Amino acid sequence: MLKNYFLIACSVYVRRKLFTAINLMCIVLTLTVLLVLTAALQTLFYPTGVEGKSVRFLQVERITQTNKESSQSNGLGYKVIEQYLRKMKTVEAVAALSGINEVSVFQEERLVEVQMRHTDAAYWQILDFKVLAGRVYNADDFEKGRFVAVISAATAKKLFNVEPSVGKKINVMGQVFEVIGVVADEFHINAFGGLWAPITTFPNSSYRNEFTGYFSALLLAKNVGDIALIKDEIAQISKQINADEPGQWQSTHIWADGKLDFVARTLMNNQTVTDSGAGKLVAIIVAFMLLFMVVPALNLINLNSGRIQERASEIGVRKAFGASNAQLVAQFVMENILLCLVGGSVGLLLAKGVLVWLGSVGIVPHLQEDLNGQVLAYGLVITVVFGLISGVIPAWRMAQLDPVLALKGGAT
Amino acid sequence: MIKLENVSKTYQTDKIETLALKNINLNVKRAEFVSIMGPSGCGKSTLLNVIGLLDRPGMGVIEIDGKALNTGRDKDLAAMRNRTFGFIFQSFHLINDLRVLDNVELPLLYRSCSAKERRQLAQDALARVGLSARMDHYPNQLSGGQQQRVAIARAVVGRPLILLADEPTGNLDSQMGAEVMDILLKLNQEGTTVVMVTHDERQAKLGGRIIRVFDGQLVH
């Protein structure tokens, strides 16, 4: 049965070359775009490499305080991390990191713009950076507030061109740091940057007294199962902070989120409710993808419907020999899915090419996403869904054809 | 075997209603060879389609193999067509994209039948029409007569009770037509009921019983 369908499908597609070409181009283009999008989302939600531990860590980024009439939402102050998060019982490690700061580095009469982060030593432990030269700073450097810096490969190239960078001094907005290590360029939310220095090198220590500021924290769980416990403890800490903080706020919310929840909460701005909006975000992504398929699907529906007359004889014969409408629908849908799978495979190759290209031209710096097994699985689902959307209507119309009309006359 | 009682059928085309069949009463016995004759447009083909359950009658009762058909469900009708009938058309209606063997296998696709079994049955059917050598060819590589013999093989492969042939020799020259008729007669002798629409008086006589249709009615 399947073989028969397969043969028919192949020979129909080979015989109608232009038709197949147009169909394939629609499919390939659509699936390429969707696959690239899927790969990007996959990297965002389930990163590998530097943020590969992301299934095990949660991110705390904002502290939101509300009153009846007003509310404010800020980055974490260092005090929250030092006084509360570091004392958590359910976590293995806590890292503190600042947001990205655009700074100028003066280097031999030249001025270089660099993206700088201030972090603690645990940051290097939770994120798996590839150290290319030297070392990253450790707890001792951090405690003592040593003026040491880690730079990225791109920064090293910008500042020193090809010379080895470790041991060099750099002047960052008036502070002089010694470069102790070079790490590979990374693109992920918490990892991207060009220059890292210990938080303790801030000009003064008033940041330690602030509840709100520009830090975020990564909480590493001992194992995946502990994540729920961490979230519970964070809820307790929110209440505690609300009681301790001098401002007269009715409630304080901080959330520890996994990747998907984190992105959803940021986009949906769900800062005061437990639900991060991840469900909604996924629904929106799926809806967008479906919407994106509409026009190419319309194309396929149109072209396939145009072939009813061409295949009238075949349909009539099949009906006469006992094919039910449902069986015919199944046949034509499968034909379409088959073509979509071919298109999907080509799309996969193209998507790979697009990703390599995107990474190389540097539109998105240090992009290293790739097509892994999960992306392939999603790709397959997307392809089949697309095949169904674009195949069912013409298949149904074909199956409805009156066999008497189809078999009339002398034309073969 | 086939019993039609008061079967009428109308066609609705645009604004005109045409009566295609009027109060047809017909009884075909097992292993009979019935030829339906009549001028163009008299309703012969419609009658054949109604018998073959391709077309629904407007009124009346159809009984096939002792079972009255009162269901209108597509699935049941399809199963009935598959089991009971074998169709042969004037213009063959072979699927050009499939090999001869795959064409013959087609009716078996719609019943539970293993690939091996299907292949065996199709080869047997082709042997019966004398085309074993051509089973890997494509229909358009064959002559008209050969194509119609493939079509007959396809019609008989599922061992149907009834063969319905709509002018099976209409597109063939006389020699090829004779070959096709021989096969049909042989099948009839083996016990298959045959209902054939034809223009050819001589061929009709070969079969035995002749039914004449005029203006949608049987003429006795």
Add this chain to the structure above:
Amino acid sequence: MINLRAVHLLKPIWRRKFKNSLLSLEILLAFFVVFALALLAARYHQLYYLPIGFEYQHMWSVELQTSASSGSKIDAVAYDNFKRNVGAMPEVEGLGFVLYSPYRWSTWTTTYHLPDGAKHFSANQFEMDDDAAKALNMGYLEGRGFSEADEGAPHTAILVNKIFATKMFGRQSPIGKIVQDNKPGSPDARSYKVVGLVEEFRNRGEFMMPVPYLIKRFSPLSNKHRLGAMVVKVKPNTSRLFEAKLTQQLKLIRSDWGYRVAPLVELRKSMFATDTIPLIILSVIAAFLMVMVGFGLFGVLWQNTTQRIPEIGLRRAVGATTADIYKQIILEQLLLCSMAIAVGLLLLVQIPITGVFGESVNWTVFGIATVVSIFMIFSLSVICSLYPAWRASRLSPTEALRYE
């Protein structure tokens, strides 16, 4: 004759209504996206040429990164220190303090009321000291900028833009008028007096929507909060290396603060990059859709002409010329597009009529977008129908009639 032509044109379209309705739907969707793109582009173009109300050439911004929380005050002496020391640098022509740097994604809005409560609306607001307006080279349509004379006045001095003035005071001159930032009678309402009218002030730059805008005078002496940035006007031809020198100088004044120093030209550039992201995304989607619709039109036309070869042969046999066939196929196509576009426009015209997007979709922008998107869709469909039409018209009548 004309009627007959129309029948011959319309009848085949009607006969293939399923296919045509899908095709129209597709054209409609593409039209919407192209329209949105054209609309956005036209609006950006329009915004680009509107005044921003300040000068960005030879201007630098210095953002102060103090470690104290944003609510706290900076000593008046500190402001003075900065002004004297930075102002003394040979490259500097003028400087002033502002709430935040221009060309940054910051906005601050508050609702302003007339003292009699007759009118109130939400306006963007900004704060600057007496020298900033001068450094930014803001011009006044009426009235004057802030000065020492405003210090200690019962109402804080403000500048308003034209939109604010027209909306709040109608045709009357805004100078000397009073507004307040809370409902009349409420205890914490503060009142402000308009001293000057500016053409415009769009702190986020060229692509910011013109909105009612109000600029408050900041007094280092009496205000209890602080300003976050400095604008420094430098002499033309000041090199980029001035940044190092300026940072050094700033560090000498307050070594425990951080400073983000950047020429406004640079901030403007990165702001442009951010602002044009929606335009780029929409362009990519529109391009994708146009290609898709192109494929669809081409494929369907190809199929149609193939299936209609006997019809075309007949037309040729009864005397239709090659040009007639061409015309028929392309006209059919255009007619189909016109229908889709007509439906689309009928829906889209509701935007400026109802004004749901306010001033951002005004009639000029709408007109431009309409013309551009119609042109795009028509060109696409003509391009896609050229080859099938050419192929159909080339068939000889006998060939066409024999074709099955």
